[in-house]
Amino acid sequence: MASVGLVGLGVMGRNLALNLSRRGYKVVVYNRTKEVTDRFISGYGGSGLTPAYSPDEVARKLDAPRIILLMVTAGKAVDDVIRSISPYLSSGDVLSDLGNSHFRDTQRREFSLDPSGIHYCGVGVSGGEEGALRGPSIMVGGPSKAWEILKKPMSDISARAFDGTPCASWVGEDGAGHYVKMVHNAIEYVVMELIGECYGVFKALDFSNGEISDIFQLWNEGRSKSYLLEISAKVLRRKDELSGGDLVDKILDSAEQKGTGKWAAESCLELGVPAFSFAVAALDRSMSSFKLVREKASSLEPNRVNKPNLGRREAQEALGTAFSGAQLCAYAQGFSLLEAARNEYGWHTDLAEVARIWQGGCIIRADLLKQIREALLSGAHDSILLDPDIHREIVKCDKAWRNVVSRALEARIPLPGFTSTLAYRDSLFTERLPANLIQALRDYFGAHTYRRVDREGVFHTDWSGG
Numbered sequence: 054m055a056s057v058g059l060v061g062l063g064v065m066g067r068n069l070a071l072n073l074s075r076r077g078y079k080v081v082v083y084n085r086t087k088e089v090t091d092r093f094i095s096g097y098g099g100s101g102l103t104p105a106y107s108p109d110e111v112a113r114k115l116d117a118p119r120i121i122l123l124m125v126t127a128g129k130a131v132d133d134v135i136r137s138i139s140p141y142l143s144s145g146d147v148l149s150d151l152g153n154s155h156f157r158d159t160q161r162r163e164f165s166l167d168p169s170g171i172h173y174c175g176v177g178v179s180g181g182e183e184g185a186l187r188g189p190s191i192m193v194g195g196p197s198k199a200w201e202i203l204k205k206p207m208s209d210i211s212a213r214a215f216d217g218t219p220c221a222s223w224v225g226e227d228g229a230g231h232y233v234k235m236v237h238n239a240i241e242y243v244v245m246e247l248i249g250e251c252y253g254v255f256k257a258l259d260f261s262n263g264e265i266s267d268i269f270q271l272w273n274e275g276r277s278k279s280y281l282l283e284i285s286a287k288v289l290r291r292k293d294e295l296s297g298g299d300l301v302d303k304i305l306d307s308a309e310q311k312g313t314g315k316w317a318a319e320s321c322l323e324l325g326v327p328a329f330s331f332a333v334a335a336l337d338r339s340m341s342s343f344k345l346v347r348e349k350a351s352s353l354e355p356n357r358v359n360k361p362n363l364g365r366r367e368a369q370e371a372l373g374t375a376f377s378g379a380q381l382c383a384y385a386q387g388f389s390l391l392e393a394a395r396n397e398y399g400w401h402t403d404l405a406e407v408a409r410i411w412q413g414g415c416i417i418r419a420d421l422l423k424q425i426r427e428a429l430l431s432g433a434h435d436s437i438l439l440d441p442d443i444h445r446e447i448v449k450c451d452k453a454w455r456n457v458v459s460r461a462l463e464a465r466i467p468l469p470g471f472t473s474t475l476a477y478r479d480s481l482f483t484e485r486l487p488a489n490l491i492q493a494l495r496d497y498f499g500a501h502t503y504r505r506v507d508r509e510g511v512f513h514t515d516w517s518g519g
Contacts, residue, residue: 055081057115058083059121060108061125062082062083064185065151069185072186072188073210076210081115083105090106108137109141119143119146120203121148123148126152127153127154135166139166147171149199150174150175153235153312153313154231156231159230172198172199175194175229176192176195176203177230177234178190178234179414190413190415191221192224194223194227194400204223207221213414214409215412220411220413222403222407224402224406226399226400229394232398233391236390239317239318239328239331240417244279245281246333246334248281249470250470250471251265251376258360260365263289266287266290277421279419314331318336321390324397327480329474329476334469357465358465359465362460372457375450377450378446378451381450382474388404388408392404404429412426424446425443428440438481
């Protein structure tokens with residue numbers, strides 16, 4: 054009998070199955086296309102992997118309580134698999150969706166399965182195909198009883214944090230696992246946007262791809278050390294096998310997205326969390342897809358972009374410092390959104406634990422997560438930027454950050470990531486914003502009322518009465 058069942062043998066599913074088997078787990082694997090299952094088994098059979106050719110066969114080949122992991126495309130496919138396999142499961146079994154499902158779909162699915170006693174979990178998995186094989190970061194949401202069953206296999210296959218502990222944990226009830234993964238991806242969007250903008254400024258200053266790679270590699274040896282910087286340096290050095298030259302120069306400047314960034318921006322609006330940069334990063338990908346429109350528009354203003362008024366050495370140092378501050382603001386917005394979500398949905402999400410399991414395996418793993426975890430353990434739940442040590446870091450970045458933004462804007466180079474993170478930082482540290490005028494206007498045309506700074510109560514003014 055097998056100890057884990059895995060449904061869905063795409064790249065991620067195959068690698069997770071191999072990861073489990075290499076750690077001593079007997080895994081029964083199933084894909085709706087028989088040929089996919091046979092091809093996988095023919096390549097890796099005899100290593101603790103057993104094929105199944107129907108949902109009921111998956112259930113029959115598993116020890117109780119059954120653990121079944123779904124690695125199928127988010128949406129209808131998940132519902133189809135649940136309908137096909139749940140009749141063969143028993144109370145106490147654990148059915149887990151490891152794809153990028155929307156957290157509300159996860160809540161709905163858990164609610165529908167709850168009367169049967171089947172534990173349904175939404176599990177965020179980050180690390181890409183390499184992480185799935187060698188150790189991802191795993192964010193489990195669902196009943197705490199289910200985590201007791203999943204804890205050992207999920208911990209065994211996960212990456213390791215800075216202190217050597219597994220990057221796998223229970224992050225809250227029902228949809229919390231997929232929500233935490235959604236926020237992870239939103240931070241990922243922003244950090245990639247910031248790296249892309251650094252690249253854009255350097256290119257405007259005639260740095261070669263190799264020089265930019267060297268700079269990113271140097272930054273990655275300091276306070277900004279992260280997986281995304283590491284692979285950015287590698288990407289910039291990759292040569293094109295088809296036509297020669299650097300591969301990055303042959304790639305169309307149109308970035309795609311699968312939805313998690315948009316979902317995070319929507320959740321910010323729903324919960325009233327001012328994570329400016331999440332919306333900006335998603336929308337800038339949309340702008341990049343307007344390639345034909347941008348070509349037409351740029352033809353109306355040829356040679357409109359100037360070189361920024363930055364020396365080469367100055368640009369390297371200022372951008373590195375600005376990136377450090379902006380990156381911290383990206384994570385700050387993410388943890389503020391997680392704080393709001395756990396309060397809104399009643400989840401027992403430990404934010405410091407989230408910072409710990411993001412230290413290894415996942416796409417946004419970075420050295421700064423150690424400092425962020427310490428700040429959260431110290432109680433900086435309103436915002437990690439209020440932590441004294443992190444605030445000192447932000448202040449150190451301030452001058453260079455503003456210099457980069459102003460010089461780039463003067464040269465007509467768009468920096469939506471850097472400007473949005475800076476606007477977030479400035480707004481958060483501004484005691485009185487001009488929203489009093491906005492609220493007065495709302496009361497003028499819509500009688501929406503307002504509150505006063507000098508007395509209690511809610512007020513309305515007849516503005517047209519003089």
